[in-house]
Amino acid sequence: MDIYREIILDNYNHPHNFGRILKPTVSSGQNNPSCGDDISMDIIVKNNLITDIKFHGLGCAISIASASLLTENVLGKNIDQINMMNKDDILKLLGITLTPTRLKCALLPLEVLHKTISLIQ
Amino acid sequence: MINIKSDFPIFRGQKDLVYLDSTATTLKSQSVINAVSDYYSNYSANVFRGVYKISEKATEEYEKAREKVANFIGAKVEEIIFLRNTTEALNLIYYSWAQNYIKKGDVVLTSIMEHHSNFVPWQQLCKQKGAEFKIFDIDENGKLILHKSLLTNVKLLALTHVSNVLGTINPVKEIIKQVRLANPNCVVVVDGAQAVPHMKINVVDLDCDFYCFSGHKMLGPTGIGVLWGKKILLDGMTPFNYGGEMISRVTVEKTDFKQIPYKFEAGTPHIAGAIALGTAIDYLSKIGMDKVRKHEIEITDYALKELSKVDKLKIYGPTLAVERGGVIAFTIEGIHPHDIAQILDSENICIRSGNQCAMPLHQKLGIAASARASFYIYTTKNDIDKLVLGLKKVIWTFTEK
Ligand SMILES: Cc1ncc(COP(=O)(O)O)c(C=O)c1O
DSSP states (O other), X not given: OOSOOHHHHHHHHXXXXXXXOSSOSEEEEEEETTTTEEEEEEEEEETXXXXXXXXXXXXXXXXXXXXXXXXXXXXXXXXXXXXXXXXXXXXXXXXXXXXXXXXXXXXXHHHHHHHHHHTOO | OOOOGGGOTHHHHOTTOEEOBTTTOOOOOHHHHXXXXXXXXXXXXXXSSOOSHHHHHHHHHHHHHHHHHHHHTTOOGGGEEEESOHHHHHHHIIIIIIHHHOOTTOEEEEETTOOGGGTHXXXXXXXXXXXXXXXXXXXXXXXXXXXXXXXXXXXXXXXXXXXXXXXXXXXHHHHHHHHHHHOTTOEEEEEOTTTTTTSOOOHHHHTOSEEEEEGGXXXXXXXXXXXXXXXXXXXTSOOSSOSTTSXXXXXXXXXXXXXXXXXXXXXXXXXXXXXXXXXXXXXXXXXXXXXXXXXXXXXXXXXXXXXXXXXXXXEOSOSSGGGBOSEEEEEETTBOHHHHHHHHHTTTEEOEEEOTTOHHHHHHHTOSOEEEEEOOTTOOHXXXXXXXXXXXXXXXXXXXX
16 A cells, blocks of 8 residues: 555645644653654643644654644543554554554654653643 | 676566665575575584584584685684674674773774764773773765874774765775874774675785674675684683683683684584575675676766756765765655655665664764665666666655645
8 A cells, every 4th residue: 555645745745733832731752763753742731631732853754744643633632532542543543554664653753742741740 | 787686586586676775784696595505404413513424514614614704805714703793793892802901091983984883882882991982073075084183092993994874985994004103002993894795805904903794794694794803812802702612621610711713602603604604705706806896886886876866865975986885875855764765665676764873973964864775796777777766756756746
């Protein structure tokens, strides 16, 4: 299957929620040393809900598209729901199957998100 | 031009495979595969242990392989130590030589273009010992900037012969001369992983102290590599691993070790690997290393010209093919190397993407990752044409319609 579908390329060329939030509740980032992908997120949480989320960094089409689709998907969701999200949810969002190496790219944004919300006091 | 794809069975099964990752590991010739199979099929006995025929044969073939390696790099047979790979050879030097000889305040010199395996051990060594870690920088053409001031008080110089990213062929012989002039007792380690497979090497002529390379990057099997070292140094070093085959006498109170090379070859070695590395050397010698090098220059020259025509593509390293090995690292503006490699894969073209085990170099170049195409004796101009076509598809994929 061609992984460079329109949804991936669109989200790479014009990512949603790309940028910074001035006064986030929490932020954090992480990189994937094997390919140099580096994604950070800022989020605002109110009453256990994500009311704003933005990401920034460098990455391949898969990791950027994944971050774009993920941030869009979790906006308005509560933290417990997000903590339940896993690999299958990401693959569903992307609509593609991936080899193990590229799976790491796709999952990096979710890892960053989980890490970020774990920092909420 | 050499065209020998028919000697490599992988192309029988996959006729349209374009393999451009020989820097990572090379394909295997039928003769090398046969040598592995012959050992396991016909005389798969241990070496040095049996008096029966097939064990004697295994021992003989294993030692013949050592001779072939020695002749191939102009060394004495007893100075050839079989290990797993370049990484293990460098670590042996780190454990058995450097741990005992590098002290607080000593200077260890390496370069920014090293593979992690010839960088991390020395960086860690310096941290542990309180030694000074110094680094040759590179210029905009990916060549070492040989500042004389860096040569002062150097106790250990660890340098790659050919860069696995930039392709730069370092003037190792000249550098060694200079460093020895400044420090007669300096020990010089050369990482030859990307040199031995591609050009004629003579370790005596280079005048280094240690030279390391991997069999799998020169048609041989994975899991077999070589450390060459000067006898006088190897004799004075402590063993790396303890165990069988490396001892001459063991009592309850004490152990005497064997002479080199056996002192450093504890346990059952990769017998088939060593023998098949010998076969790989036979194969390369039959072609002739001068021809191997000439072929690589031709391919690299052609690739440099064709790739430089590709829009938004940036090539790293020296501009001339004669100044570099058969490897070209590049980036394309706006497209991540992983995506380049993945789309090329859909055309059956194999290239490497990532930091190529050289993160300090990529930091220096100001990029997180690169794409890398690399060549060997079976690479043809047709492969390069396919690569260029593939890259056009990559760019087209990422062009907004
Ligand atoms: C220059 C250089 N040094 C060292 C190595 C490490 O080789 P190995 O993985 O066989 O130990 C490589 C291989 O990637 C290399 O290109």
